[in-house]
Amino acid sequence: MNNHFIKNIDFSKPVETTSLVDYQKGSVISKTLTQNKYVNVTVFAFDKNEEISTHKSEGDAMVSILDGEAMITIGEESFKVKQGETIVMPANISHSLLATKKFKMILTVVFNIDK
Numbered sequence: 001m002n003n004h005f006i007k008n009i010d011f012s013k014p015v016e017t018t019s020l021v022d023y024q025k026g027s028v029i030s031k032t033l034t035q036n037k038y039v040n041v042t043v044f045a046f047d048k049n050e051e052i053s054t055h056k057s058e059g060d061a062m063v064s065i066l067d068g069e070a071m072i073t074i075g076e077e078s079f080k081v082k083q084g085e086t087i088v089m090p091a092n093i094s095h096s097l098l099a100t101k102k103f104k105m106i107l108t109v110v111f112n113i114d115k
Contacts, residue, residue, distance in 0.1 A: 006034045006041075018066045018104050021045040028052070040109040046070070046099035054096040059111035061089040068103030072096070 008031050009015055020043045021029045028050045033041040040059070046068075054073070063072060069082040074095045081087050083103075089095040091112070097105075 005036075008033055017043065017106065021104060023047055023102050023104075026050070037113055038111055040107070040111075042107045043104070044107060045104045046097070046102065048099050048102050051098040052096060054094050056092055056094055057089070057109055058091055059109040060091050061095070061107060061109045063087050063089065063097070064106045064108075066104040066106060068099070068101045070103045070105070071098045071100050073098075 004011070009020060020033075021031050023029070023045045024047065026047055028047070029045045031043050033043060035041075043066075063070075063081065064086040065081050065083050067083055069080060072079050072081050072087055072089070072095065074087075074089050075093050079087055080100070
């Protein structure tokens, strides 16, 4: 029986986070590391000019750029976010992501289950 809460990553050894997903021409590739009613952690690789269109999330979504750069729009404001930077997209606010260069990110979404 598997009692782990995290999947798709080796345990008890260092892992180069950017190696968890590979770039694929014309695609957005994702790998879920954990997903439950409290939190969702997913690693993504975006080819240049790929995007996630405008949408809302019921949780606060934190994007940490592992490689490359993206244009992230939150509400009416856009931000260029690059390797080593993190930005939080607040719950219930429209947001979108566009790969201005190939980029990889780790997305952590935290949900309020007390509402």
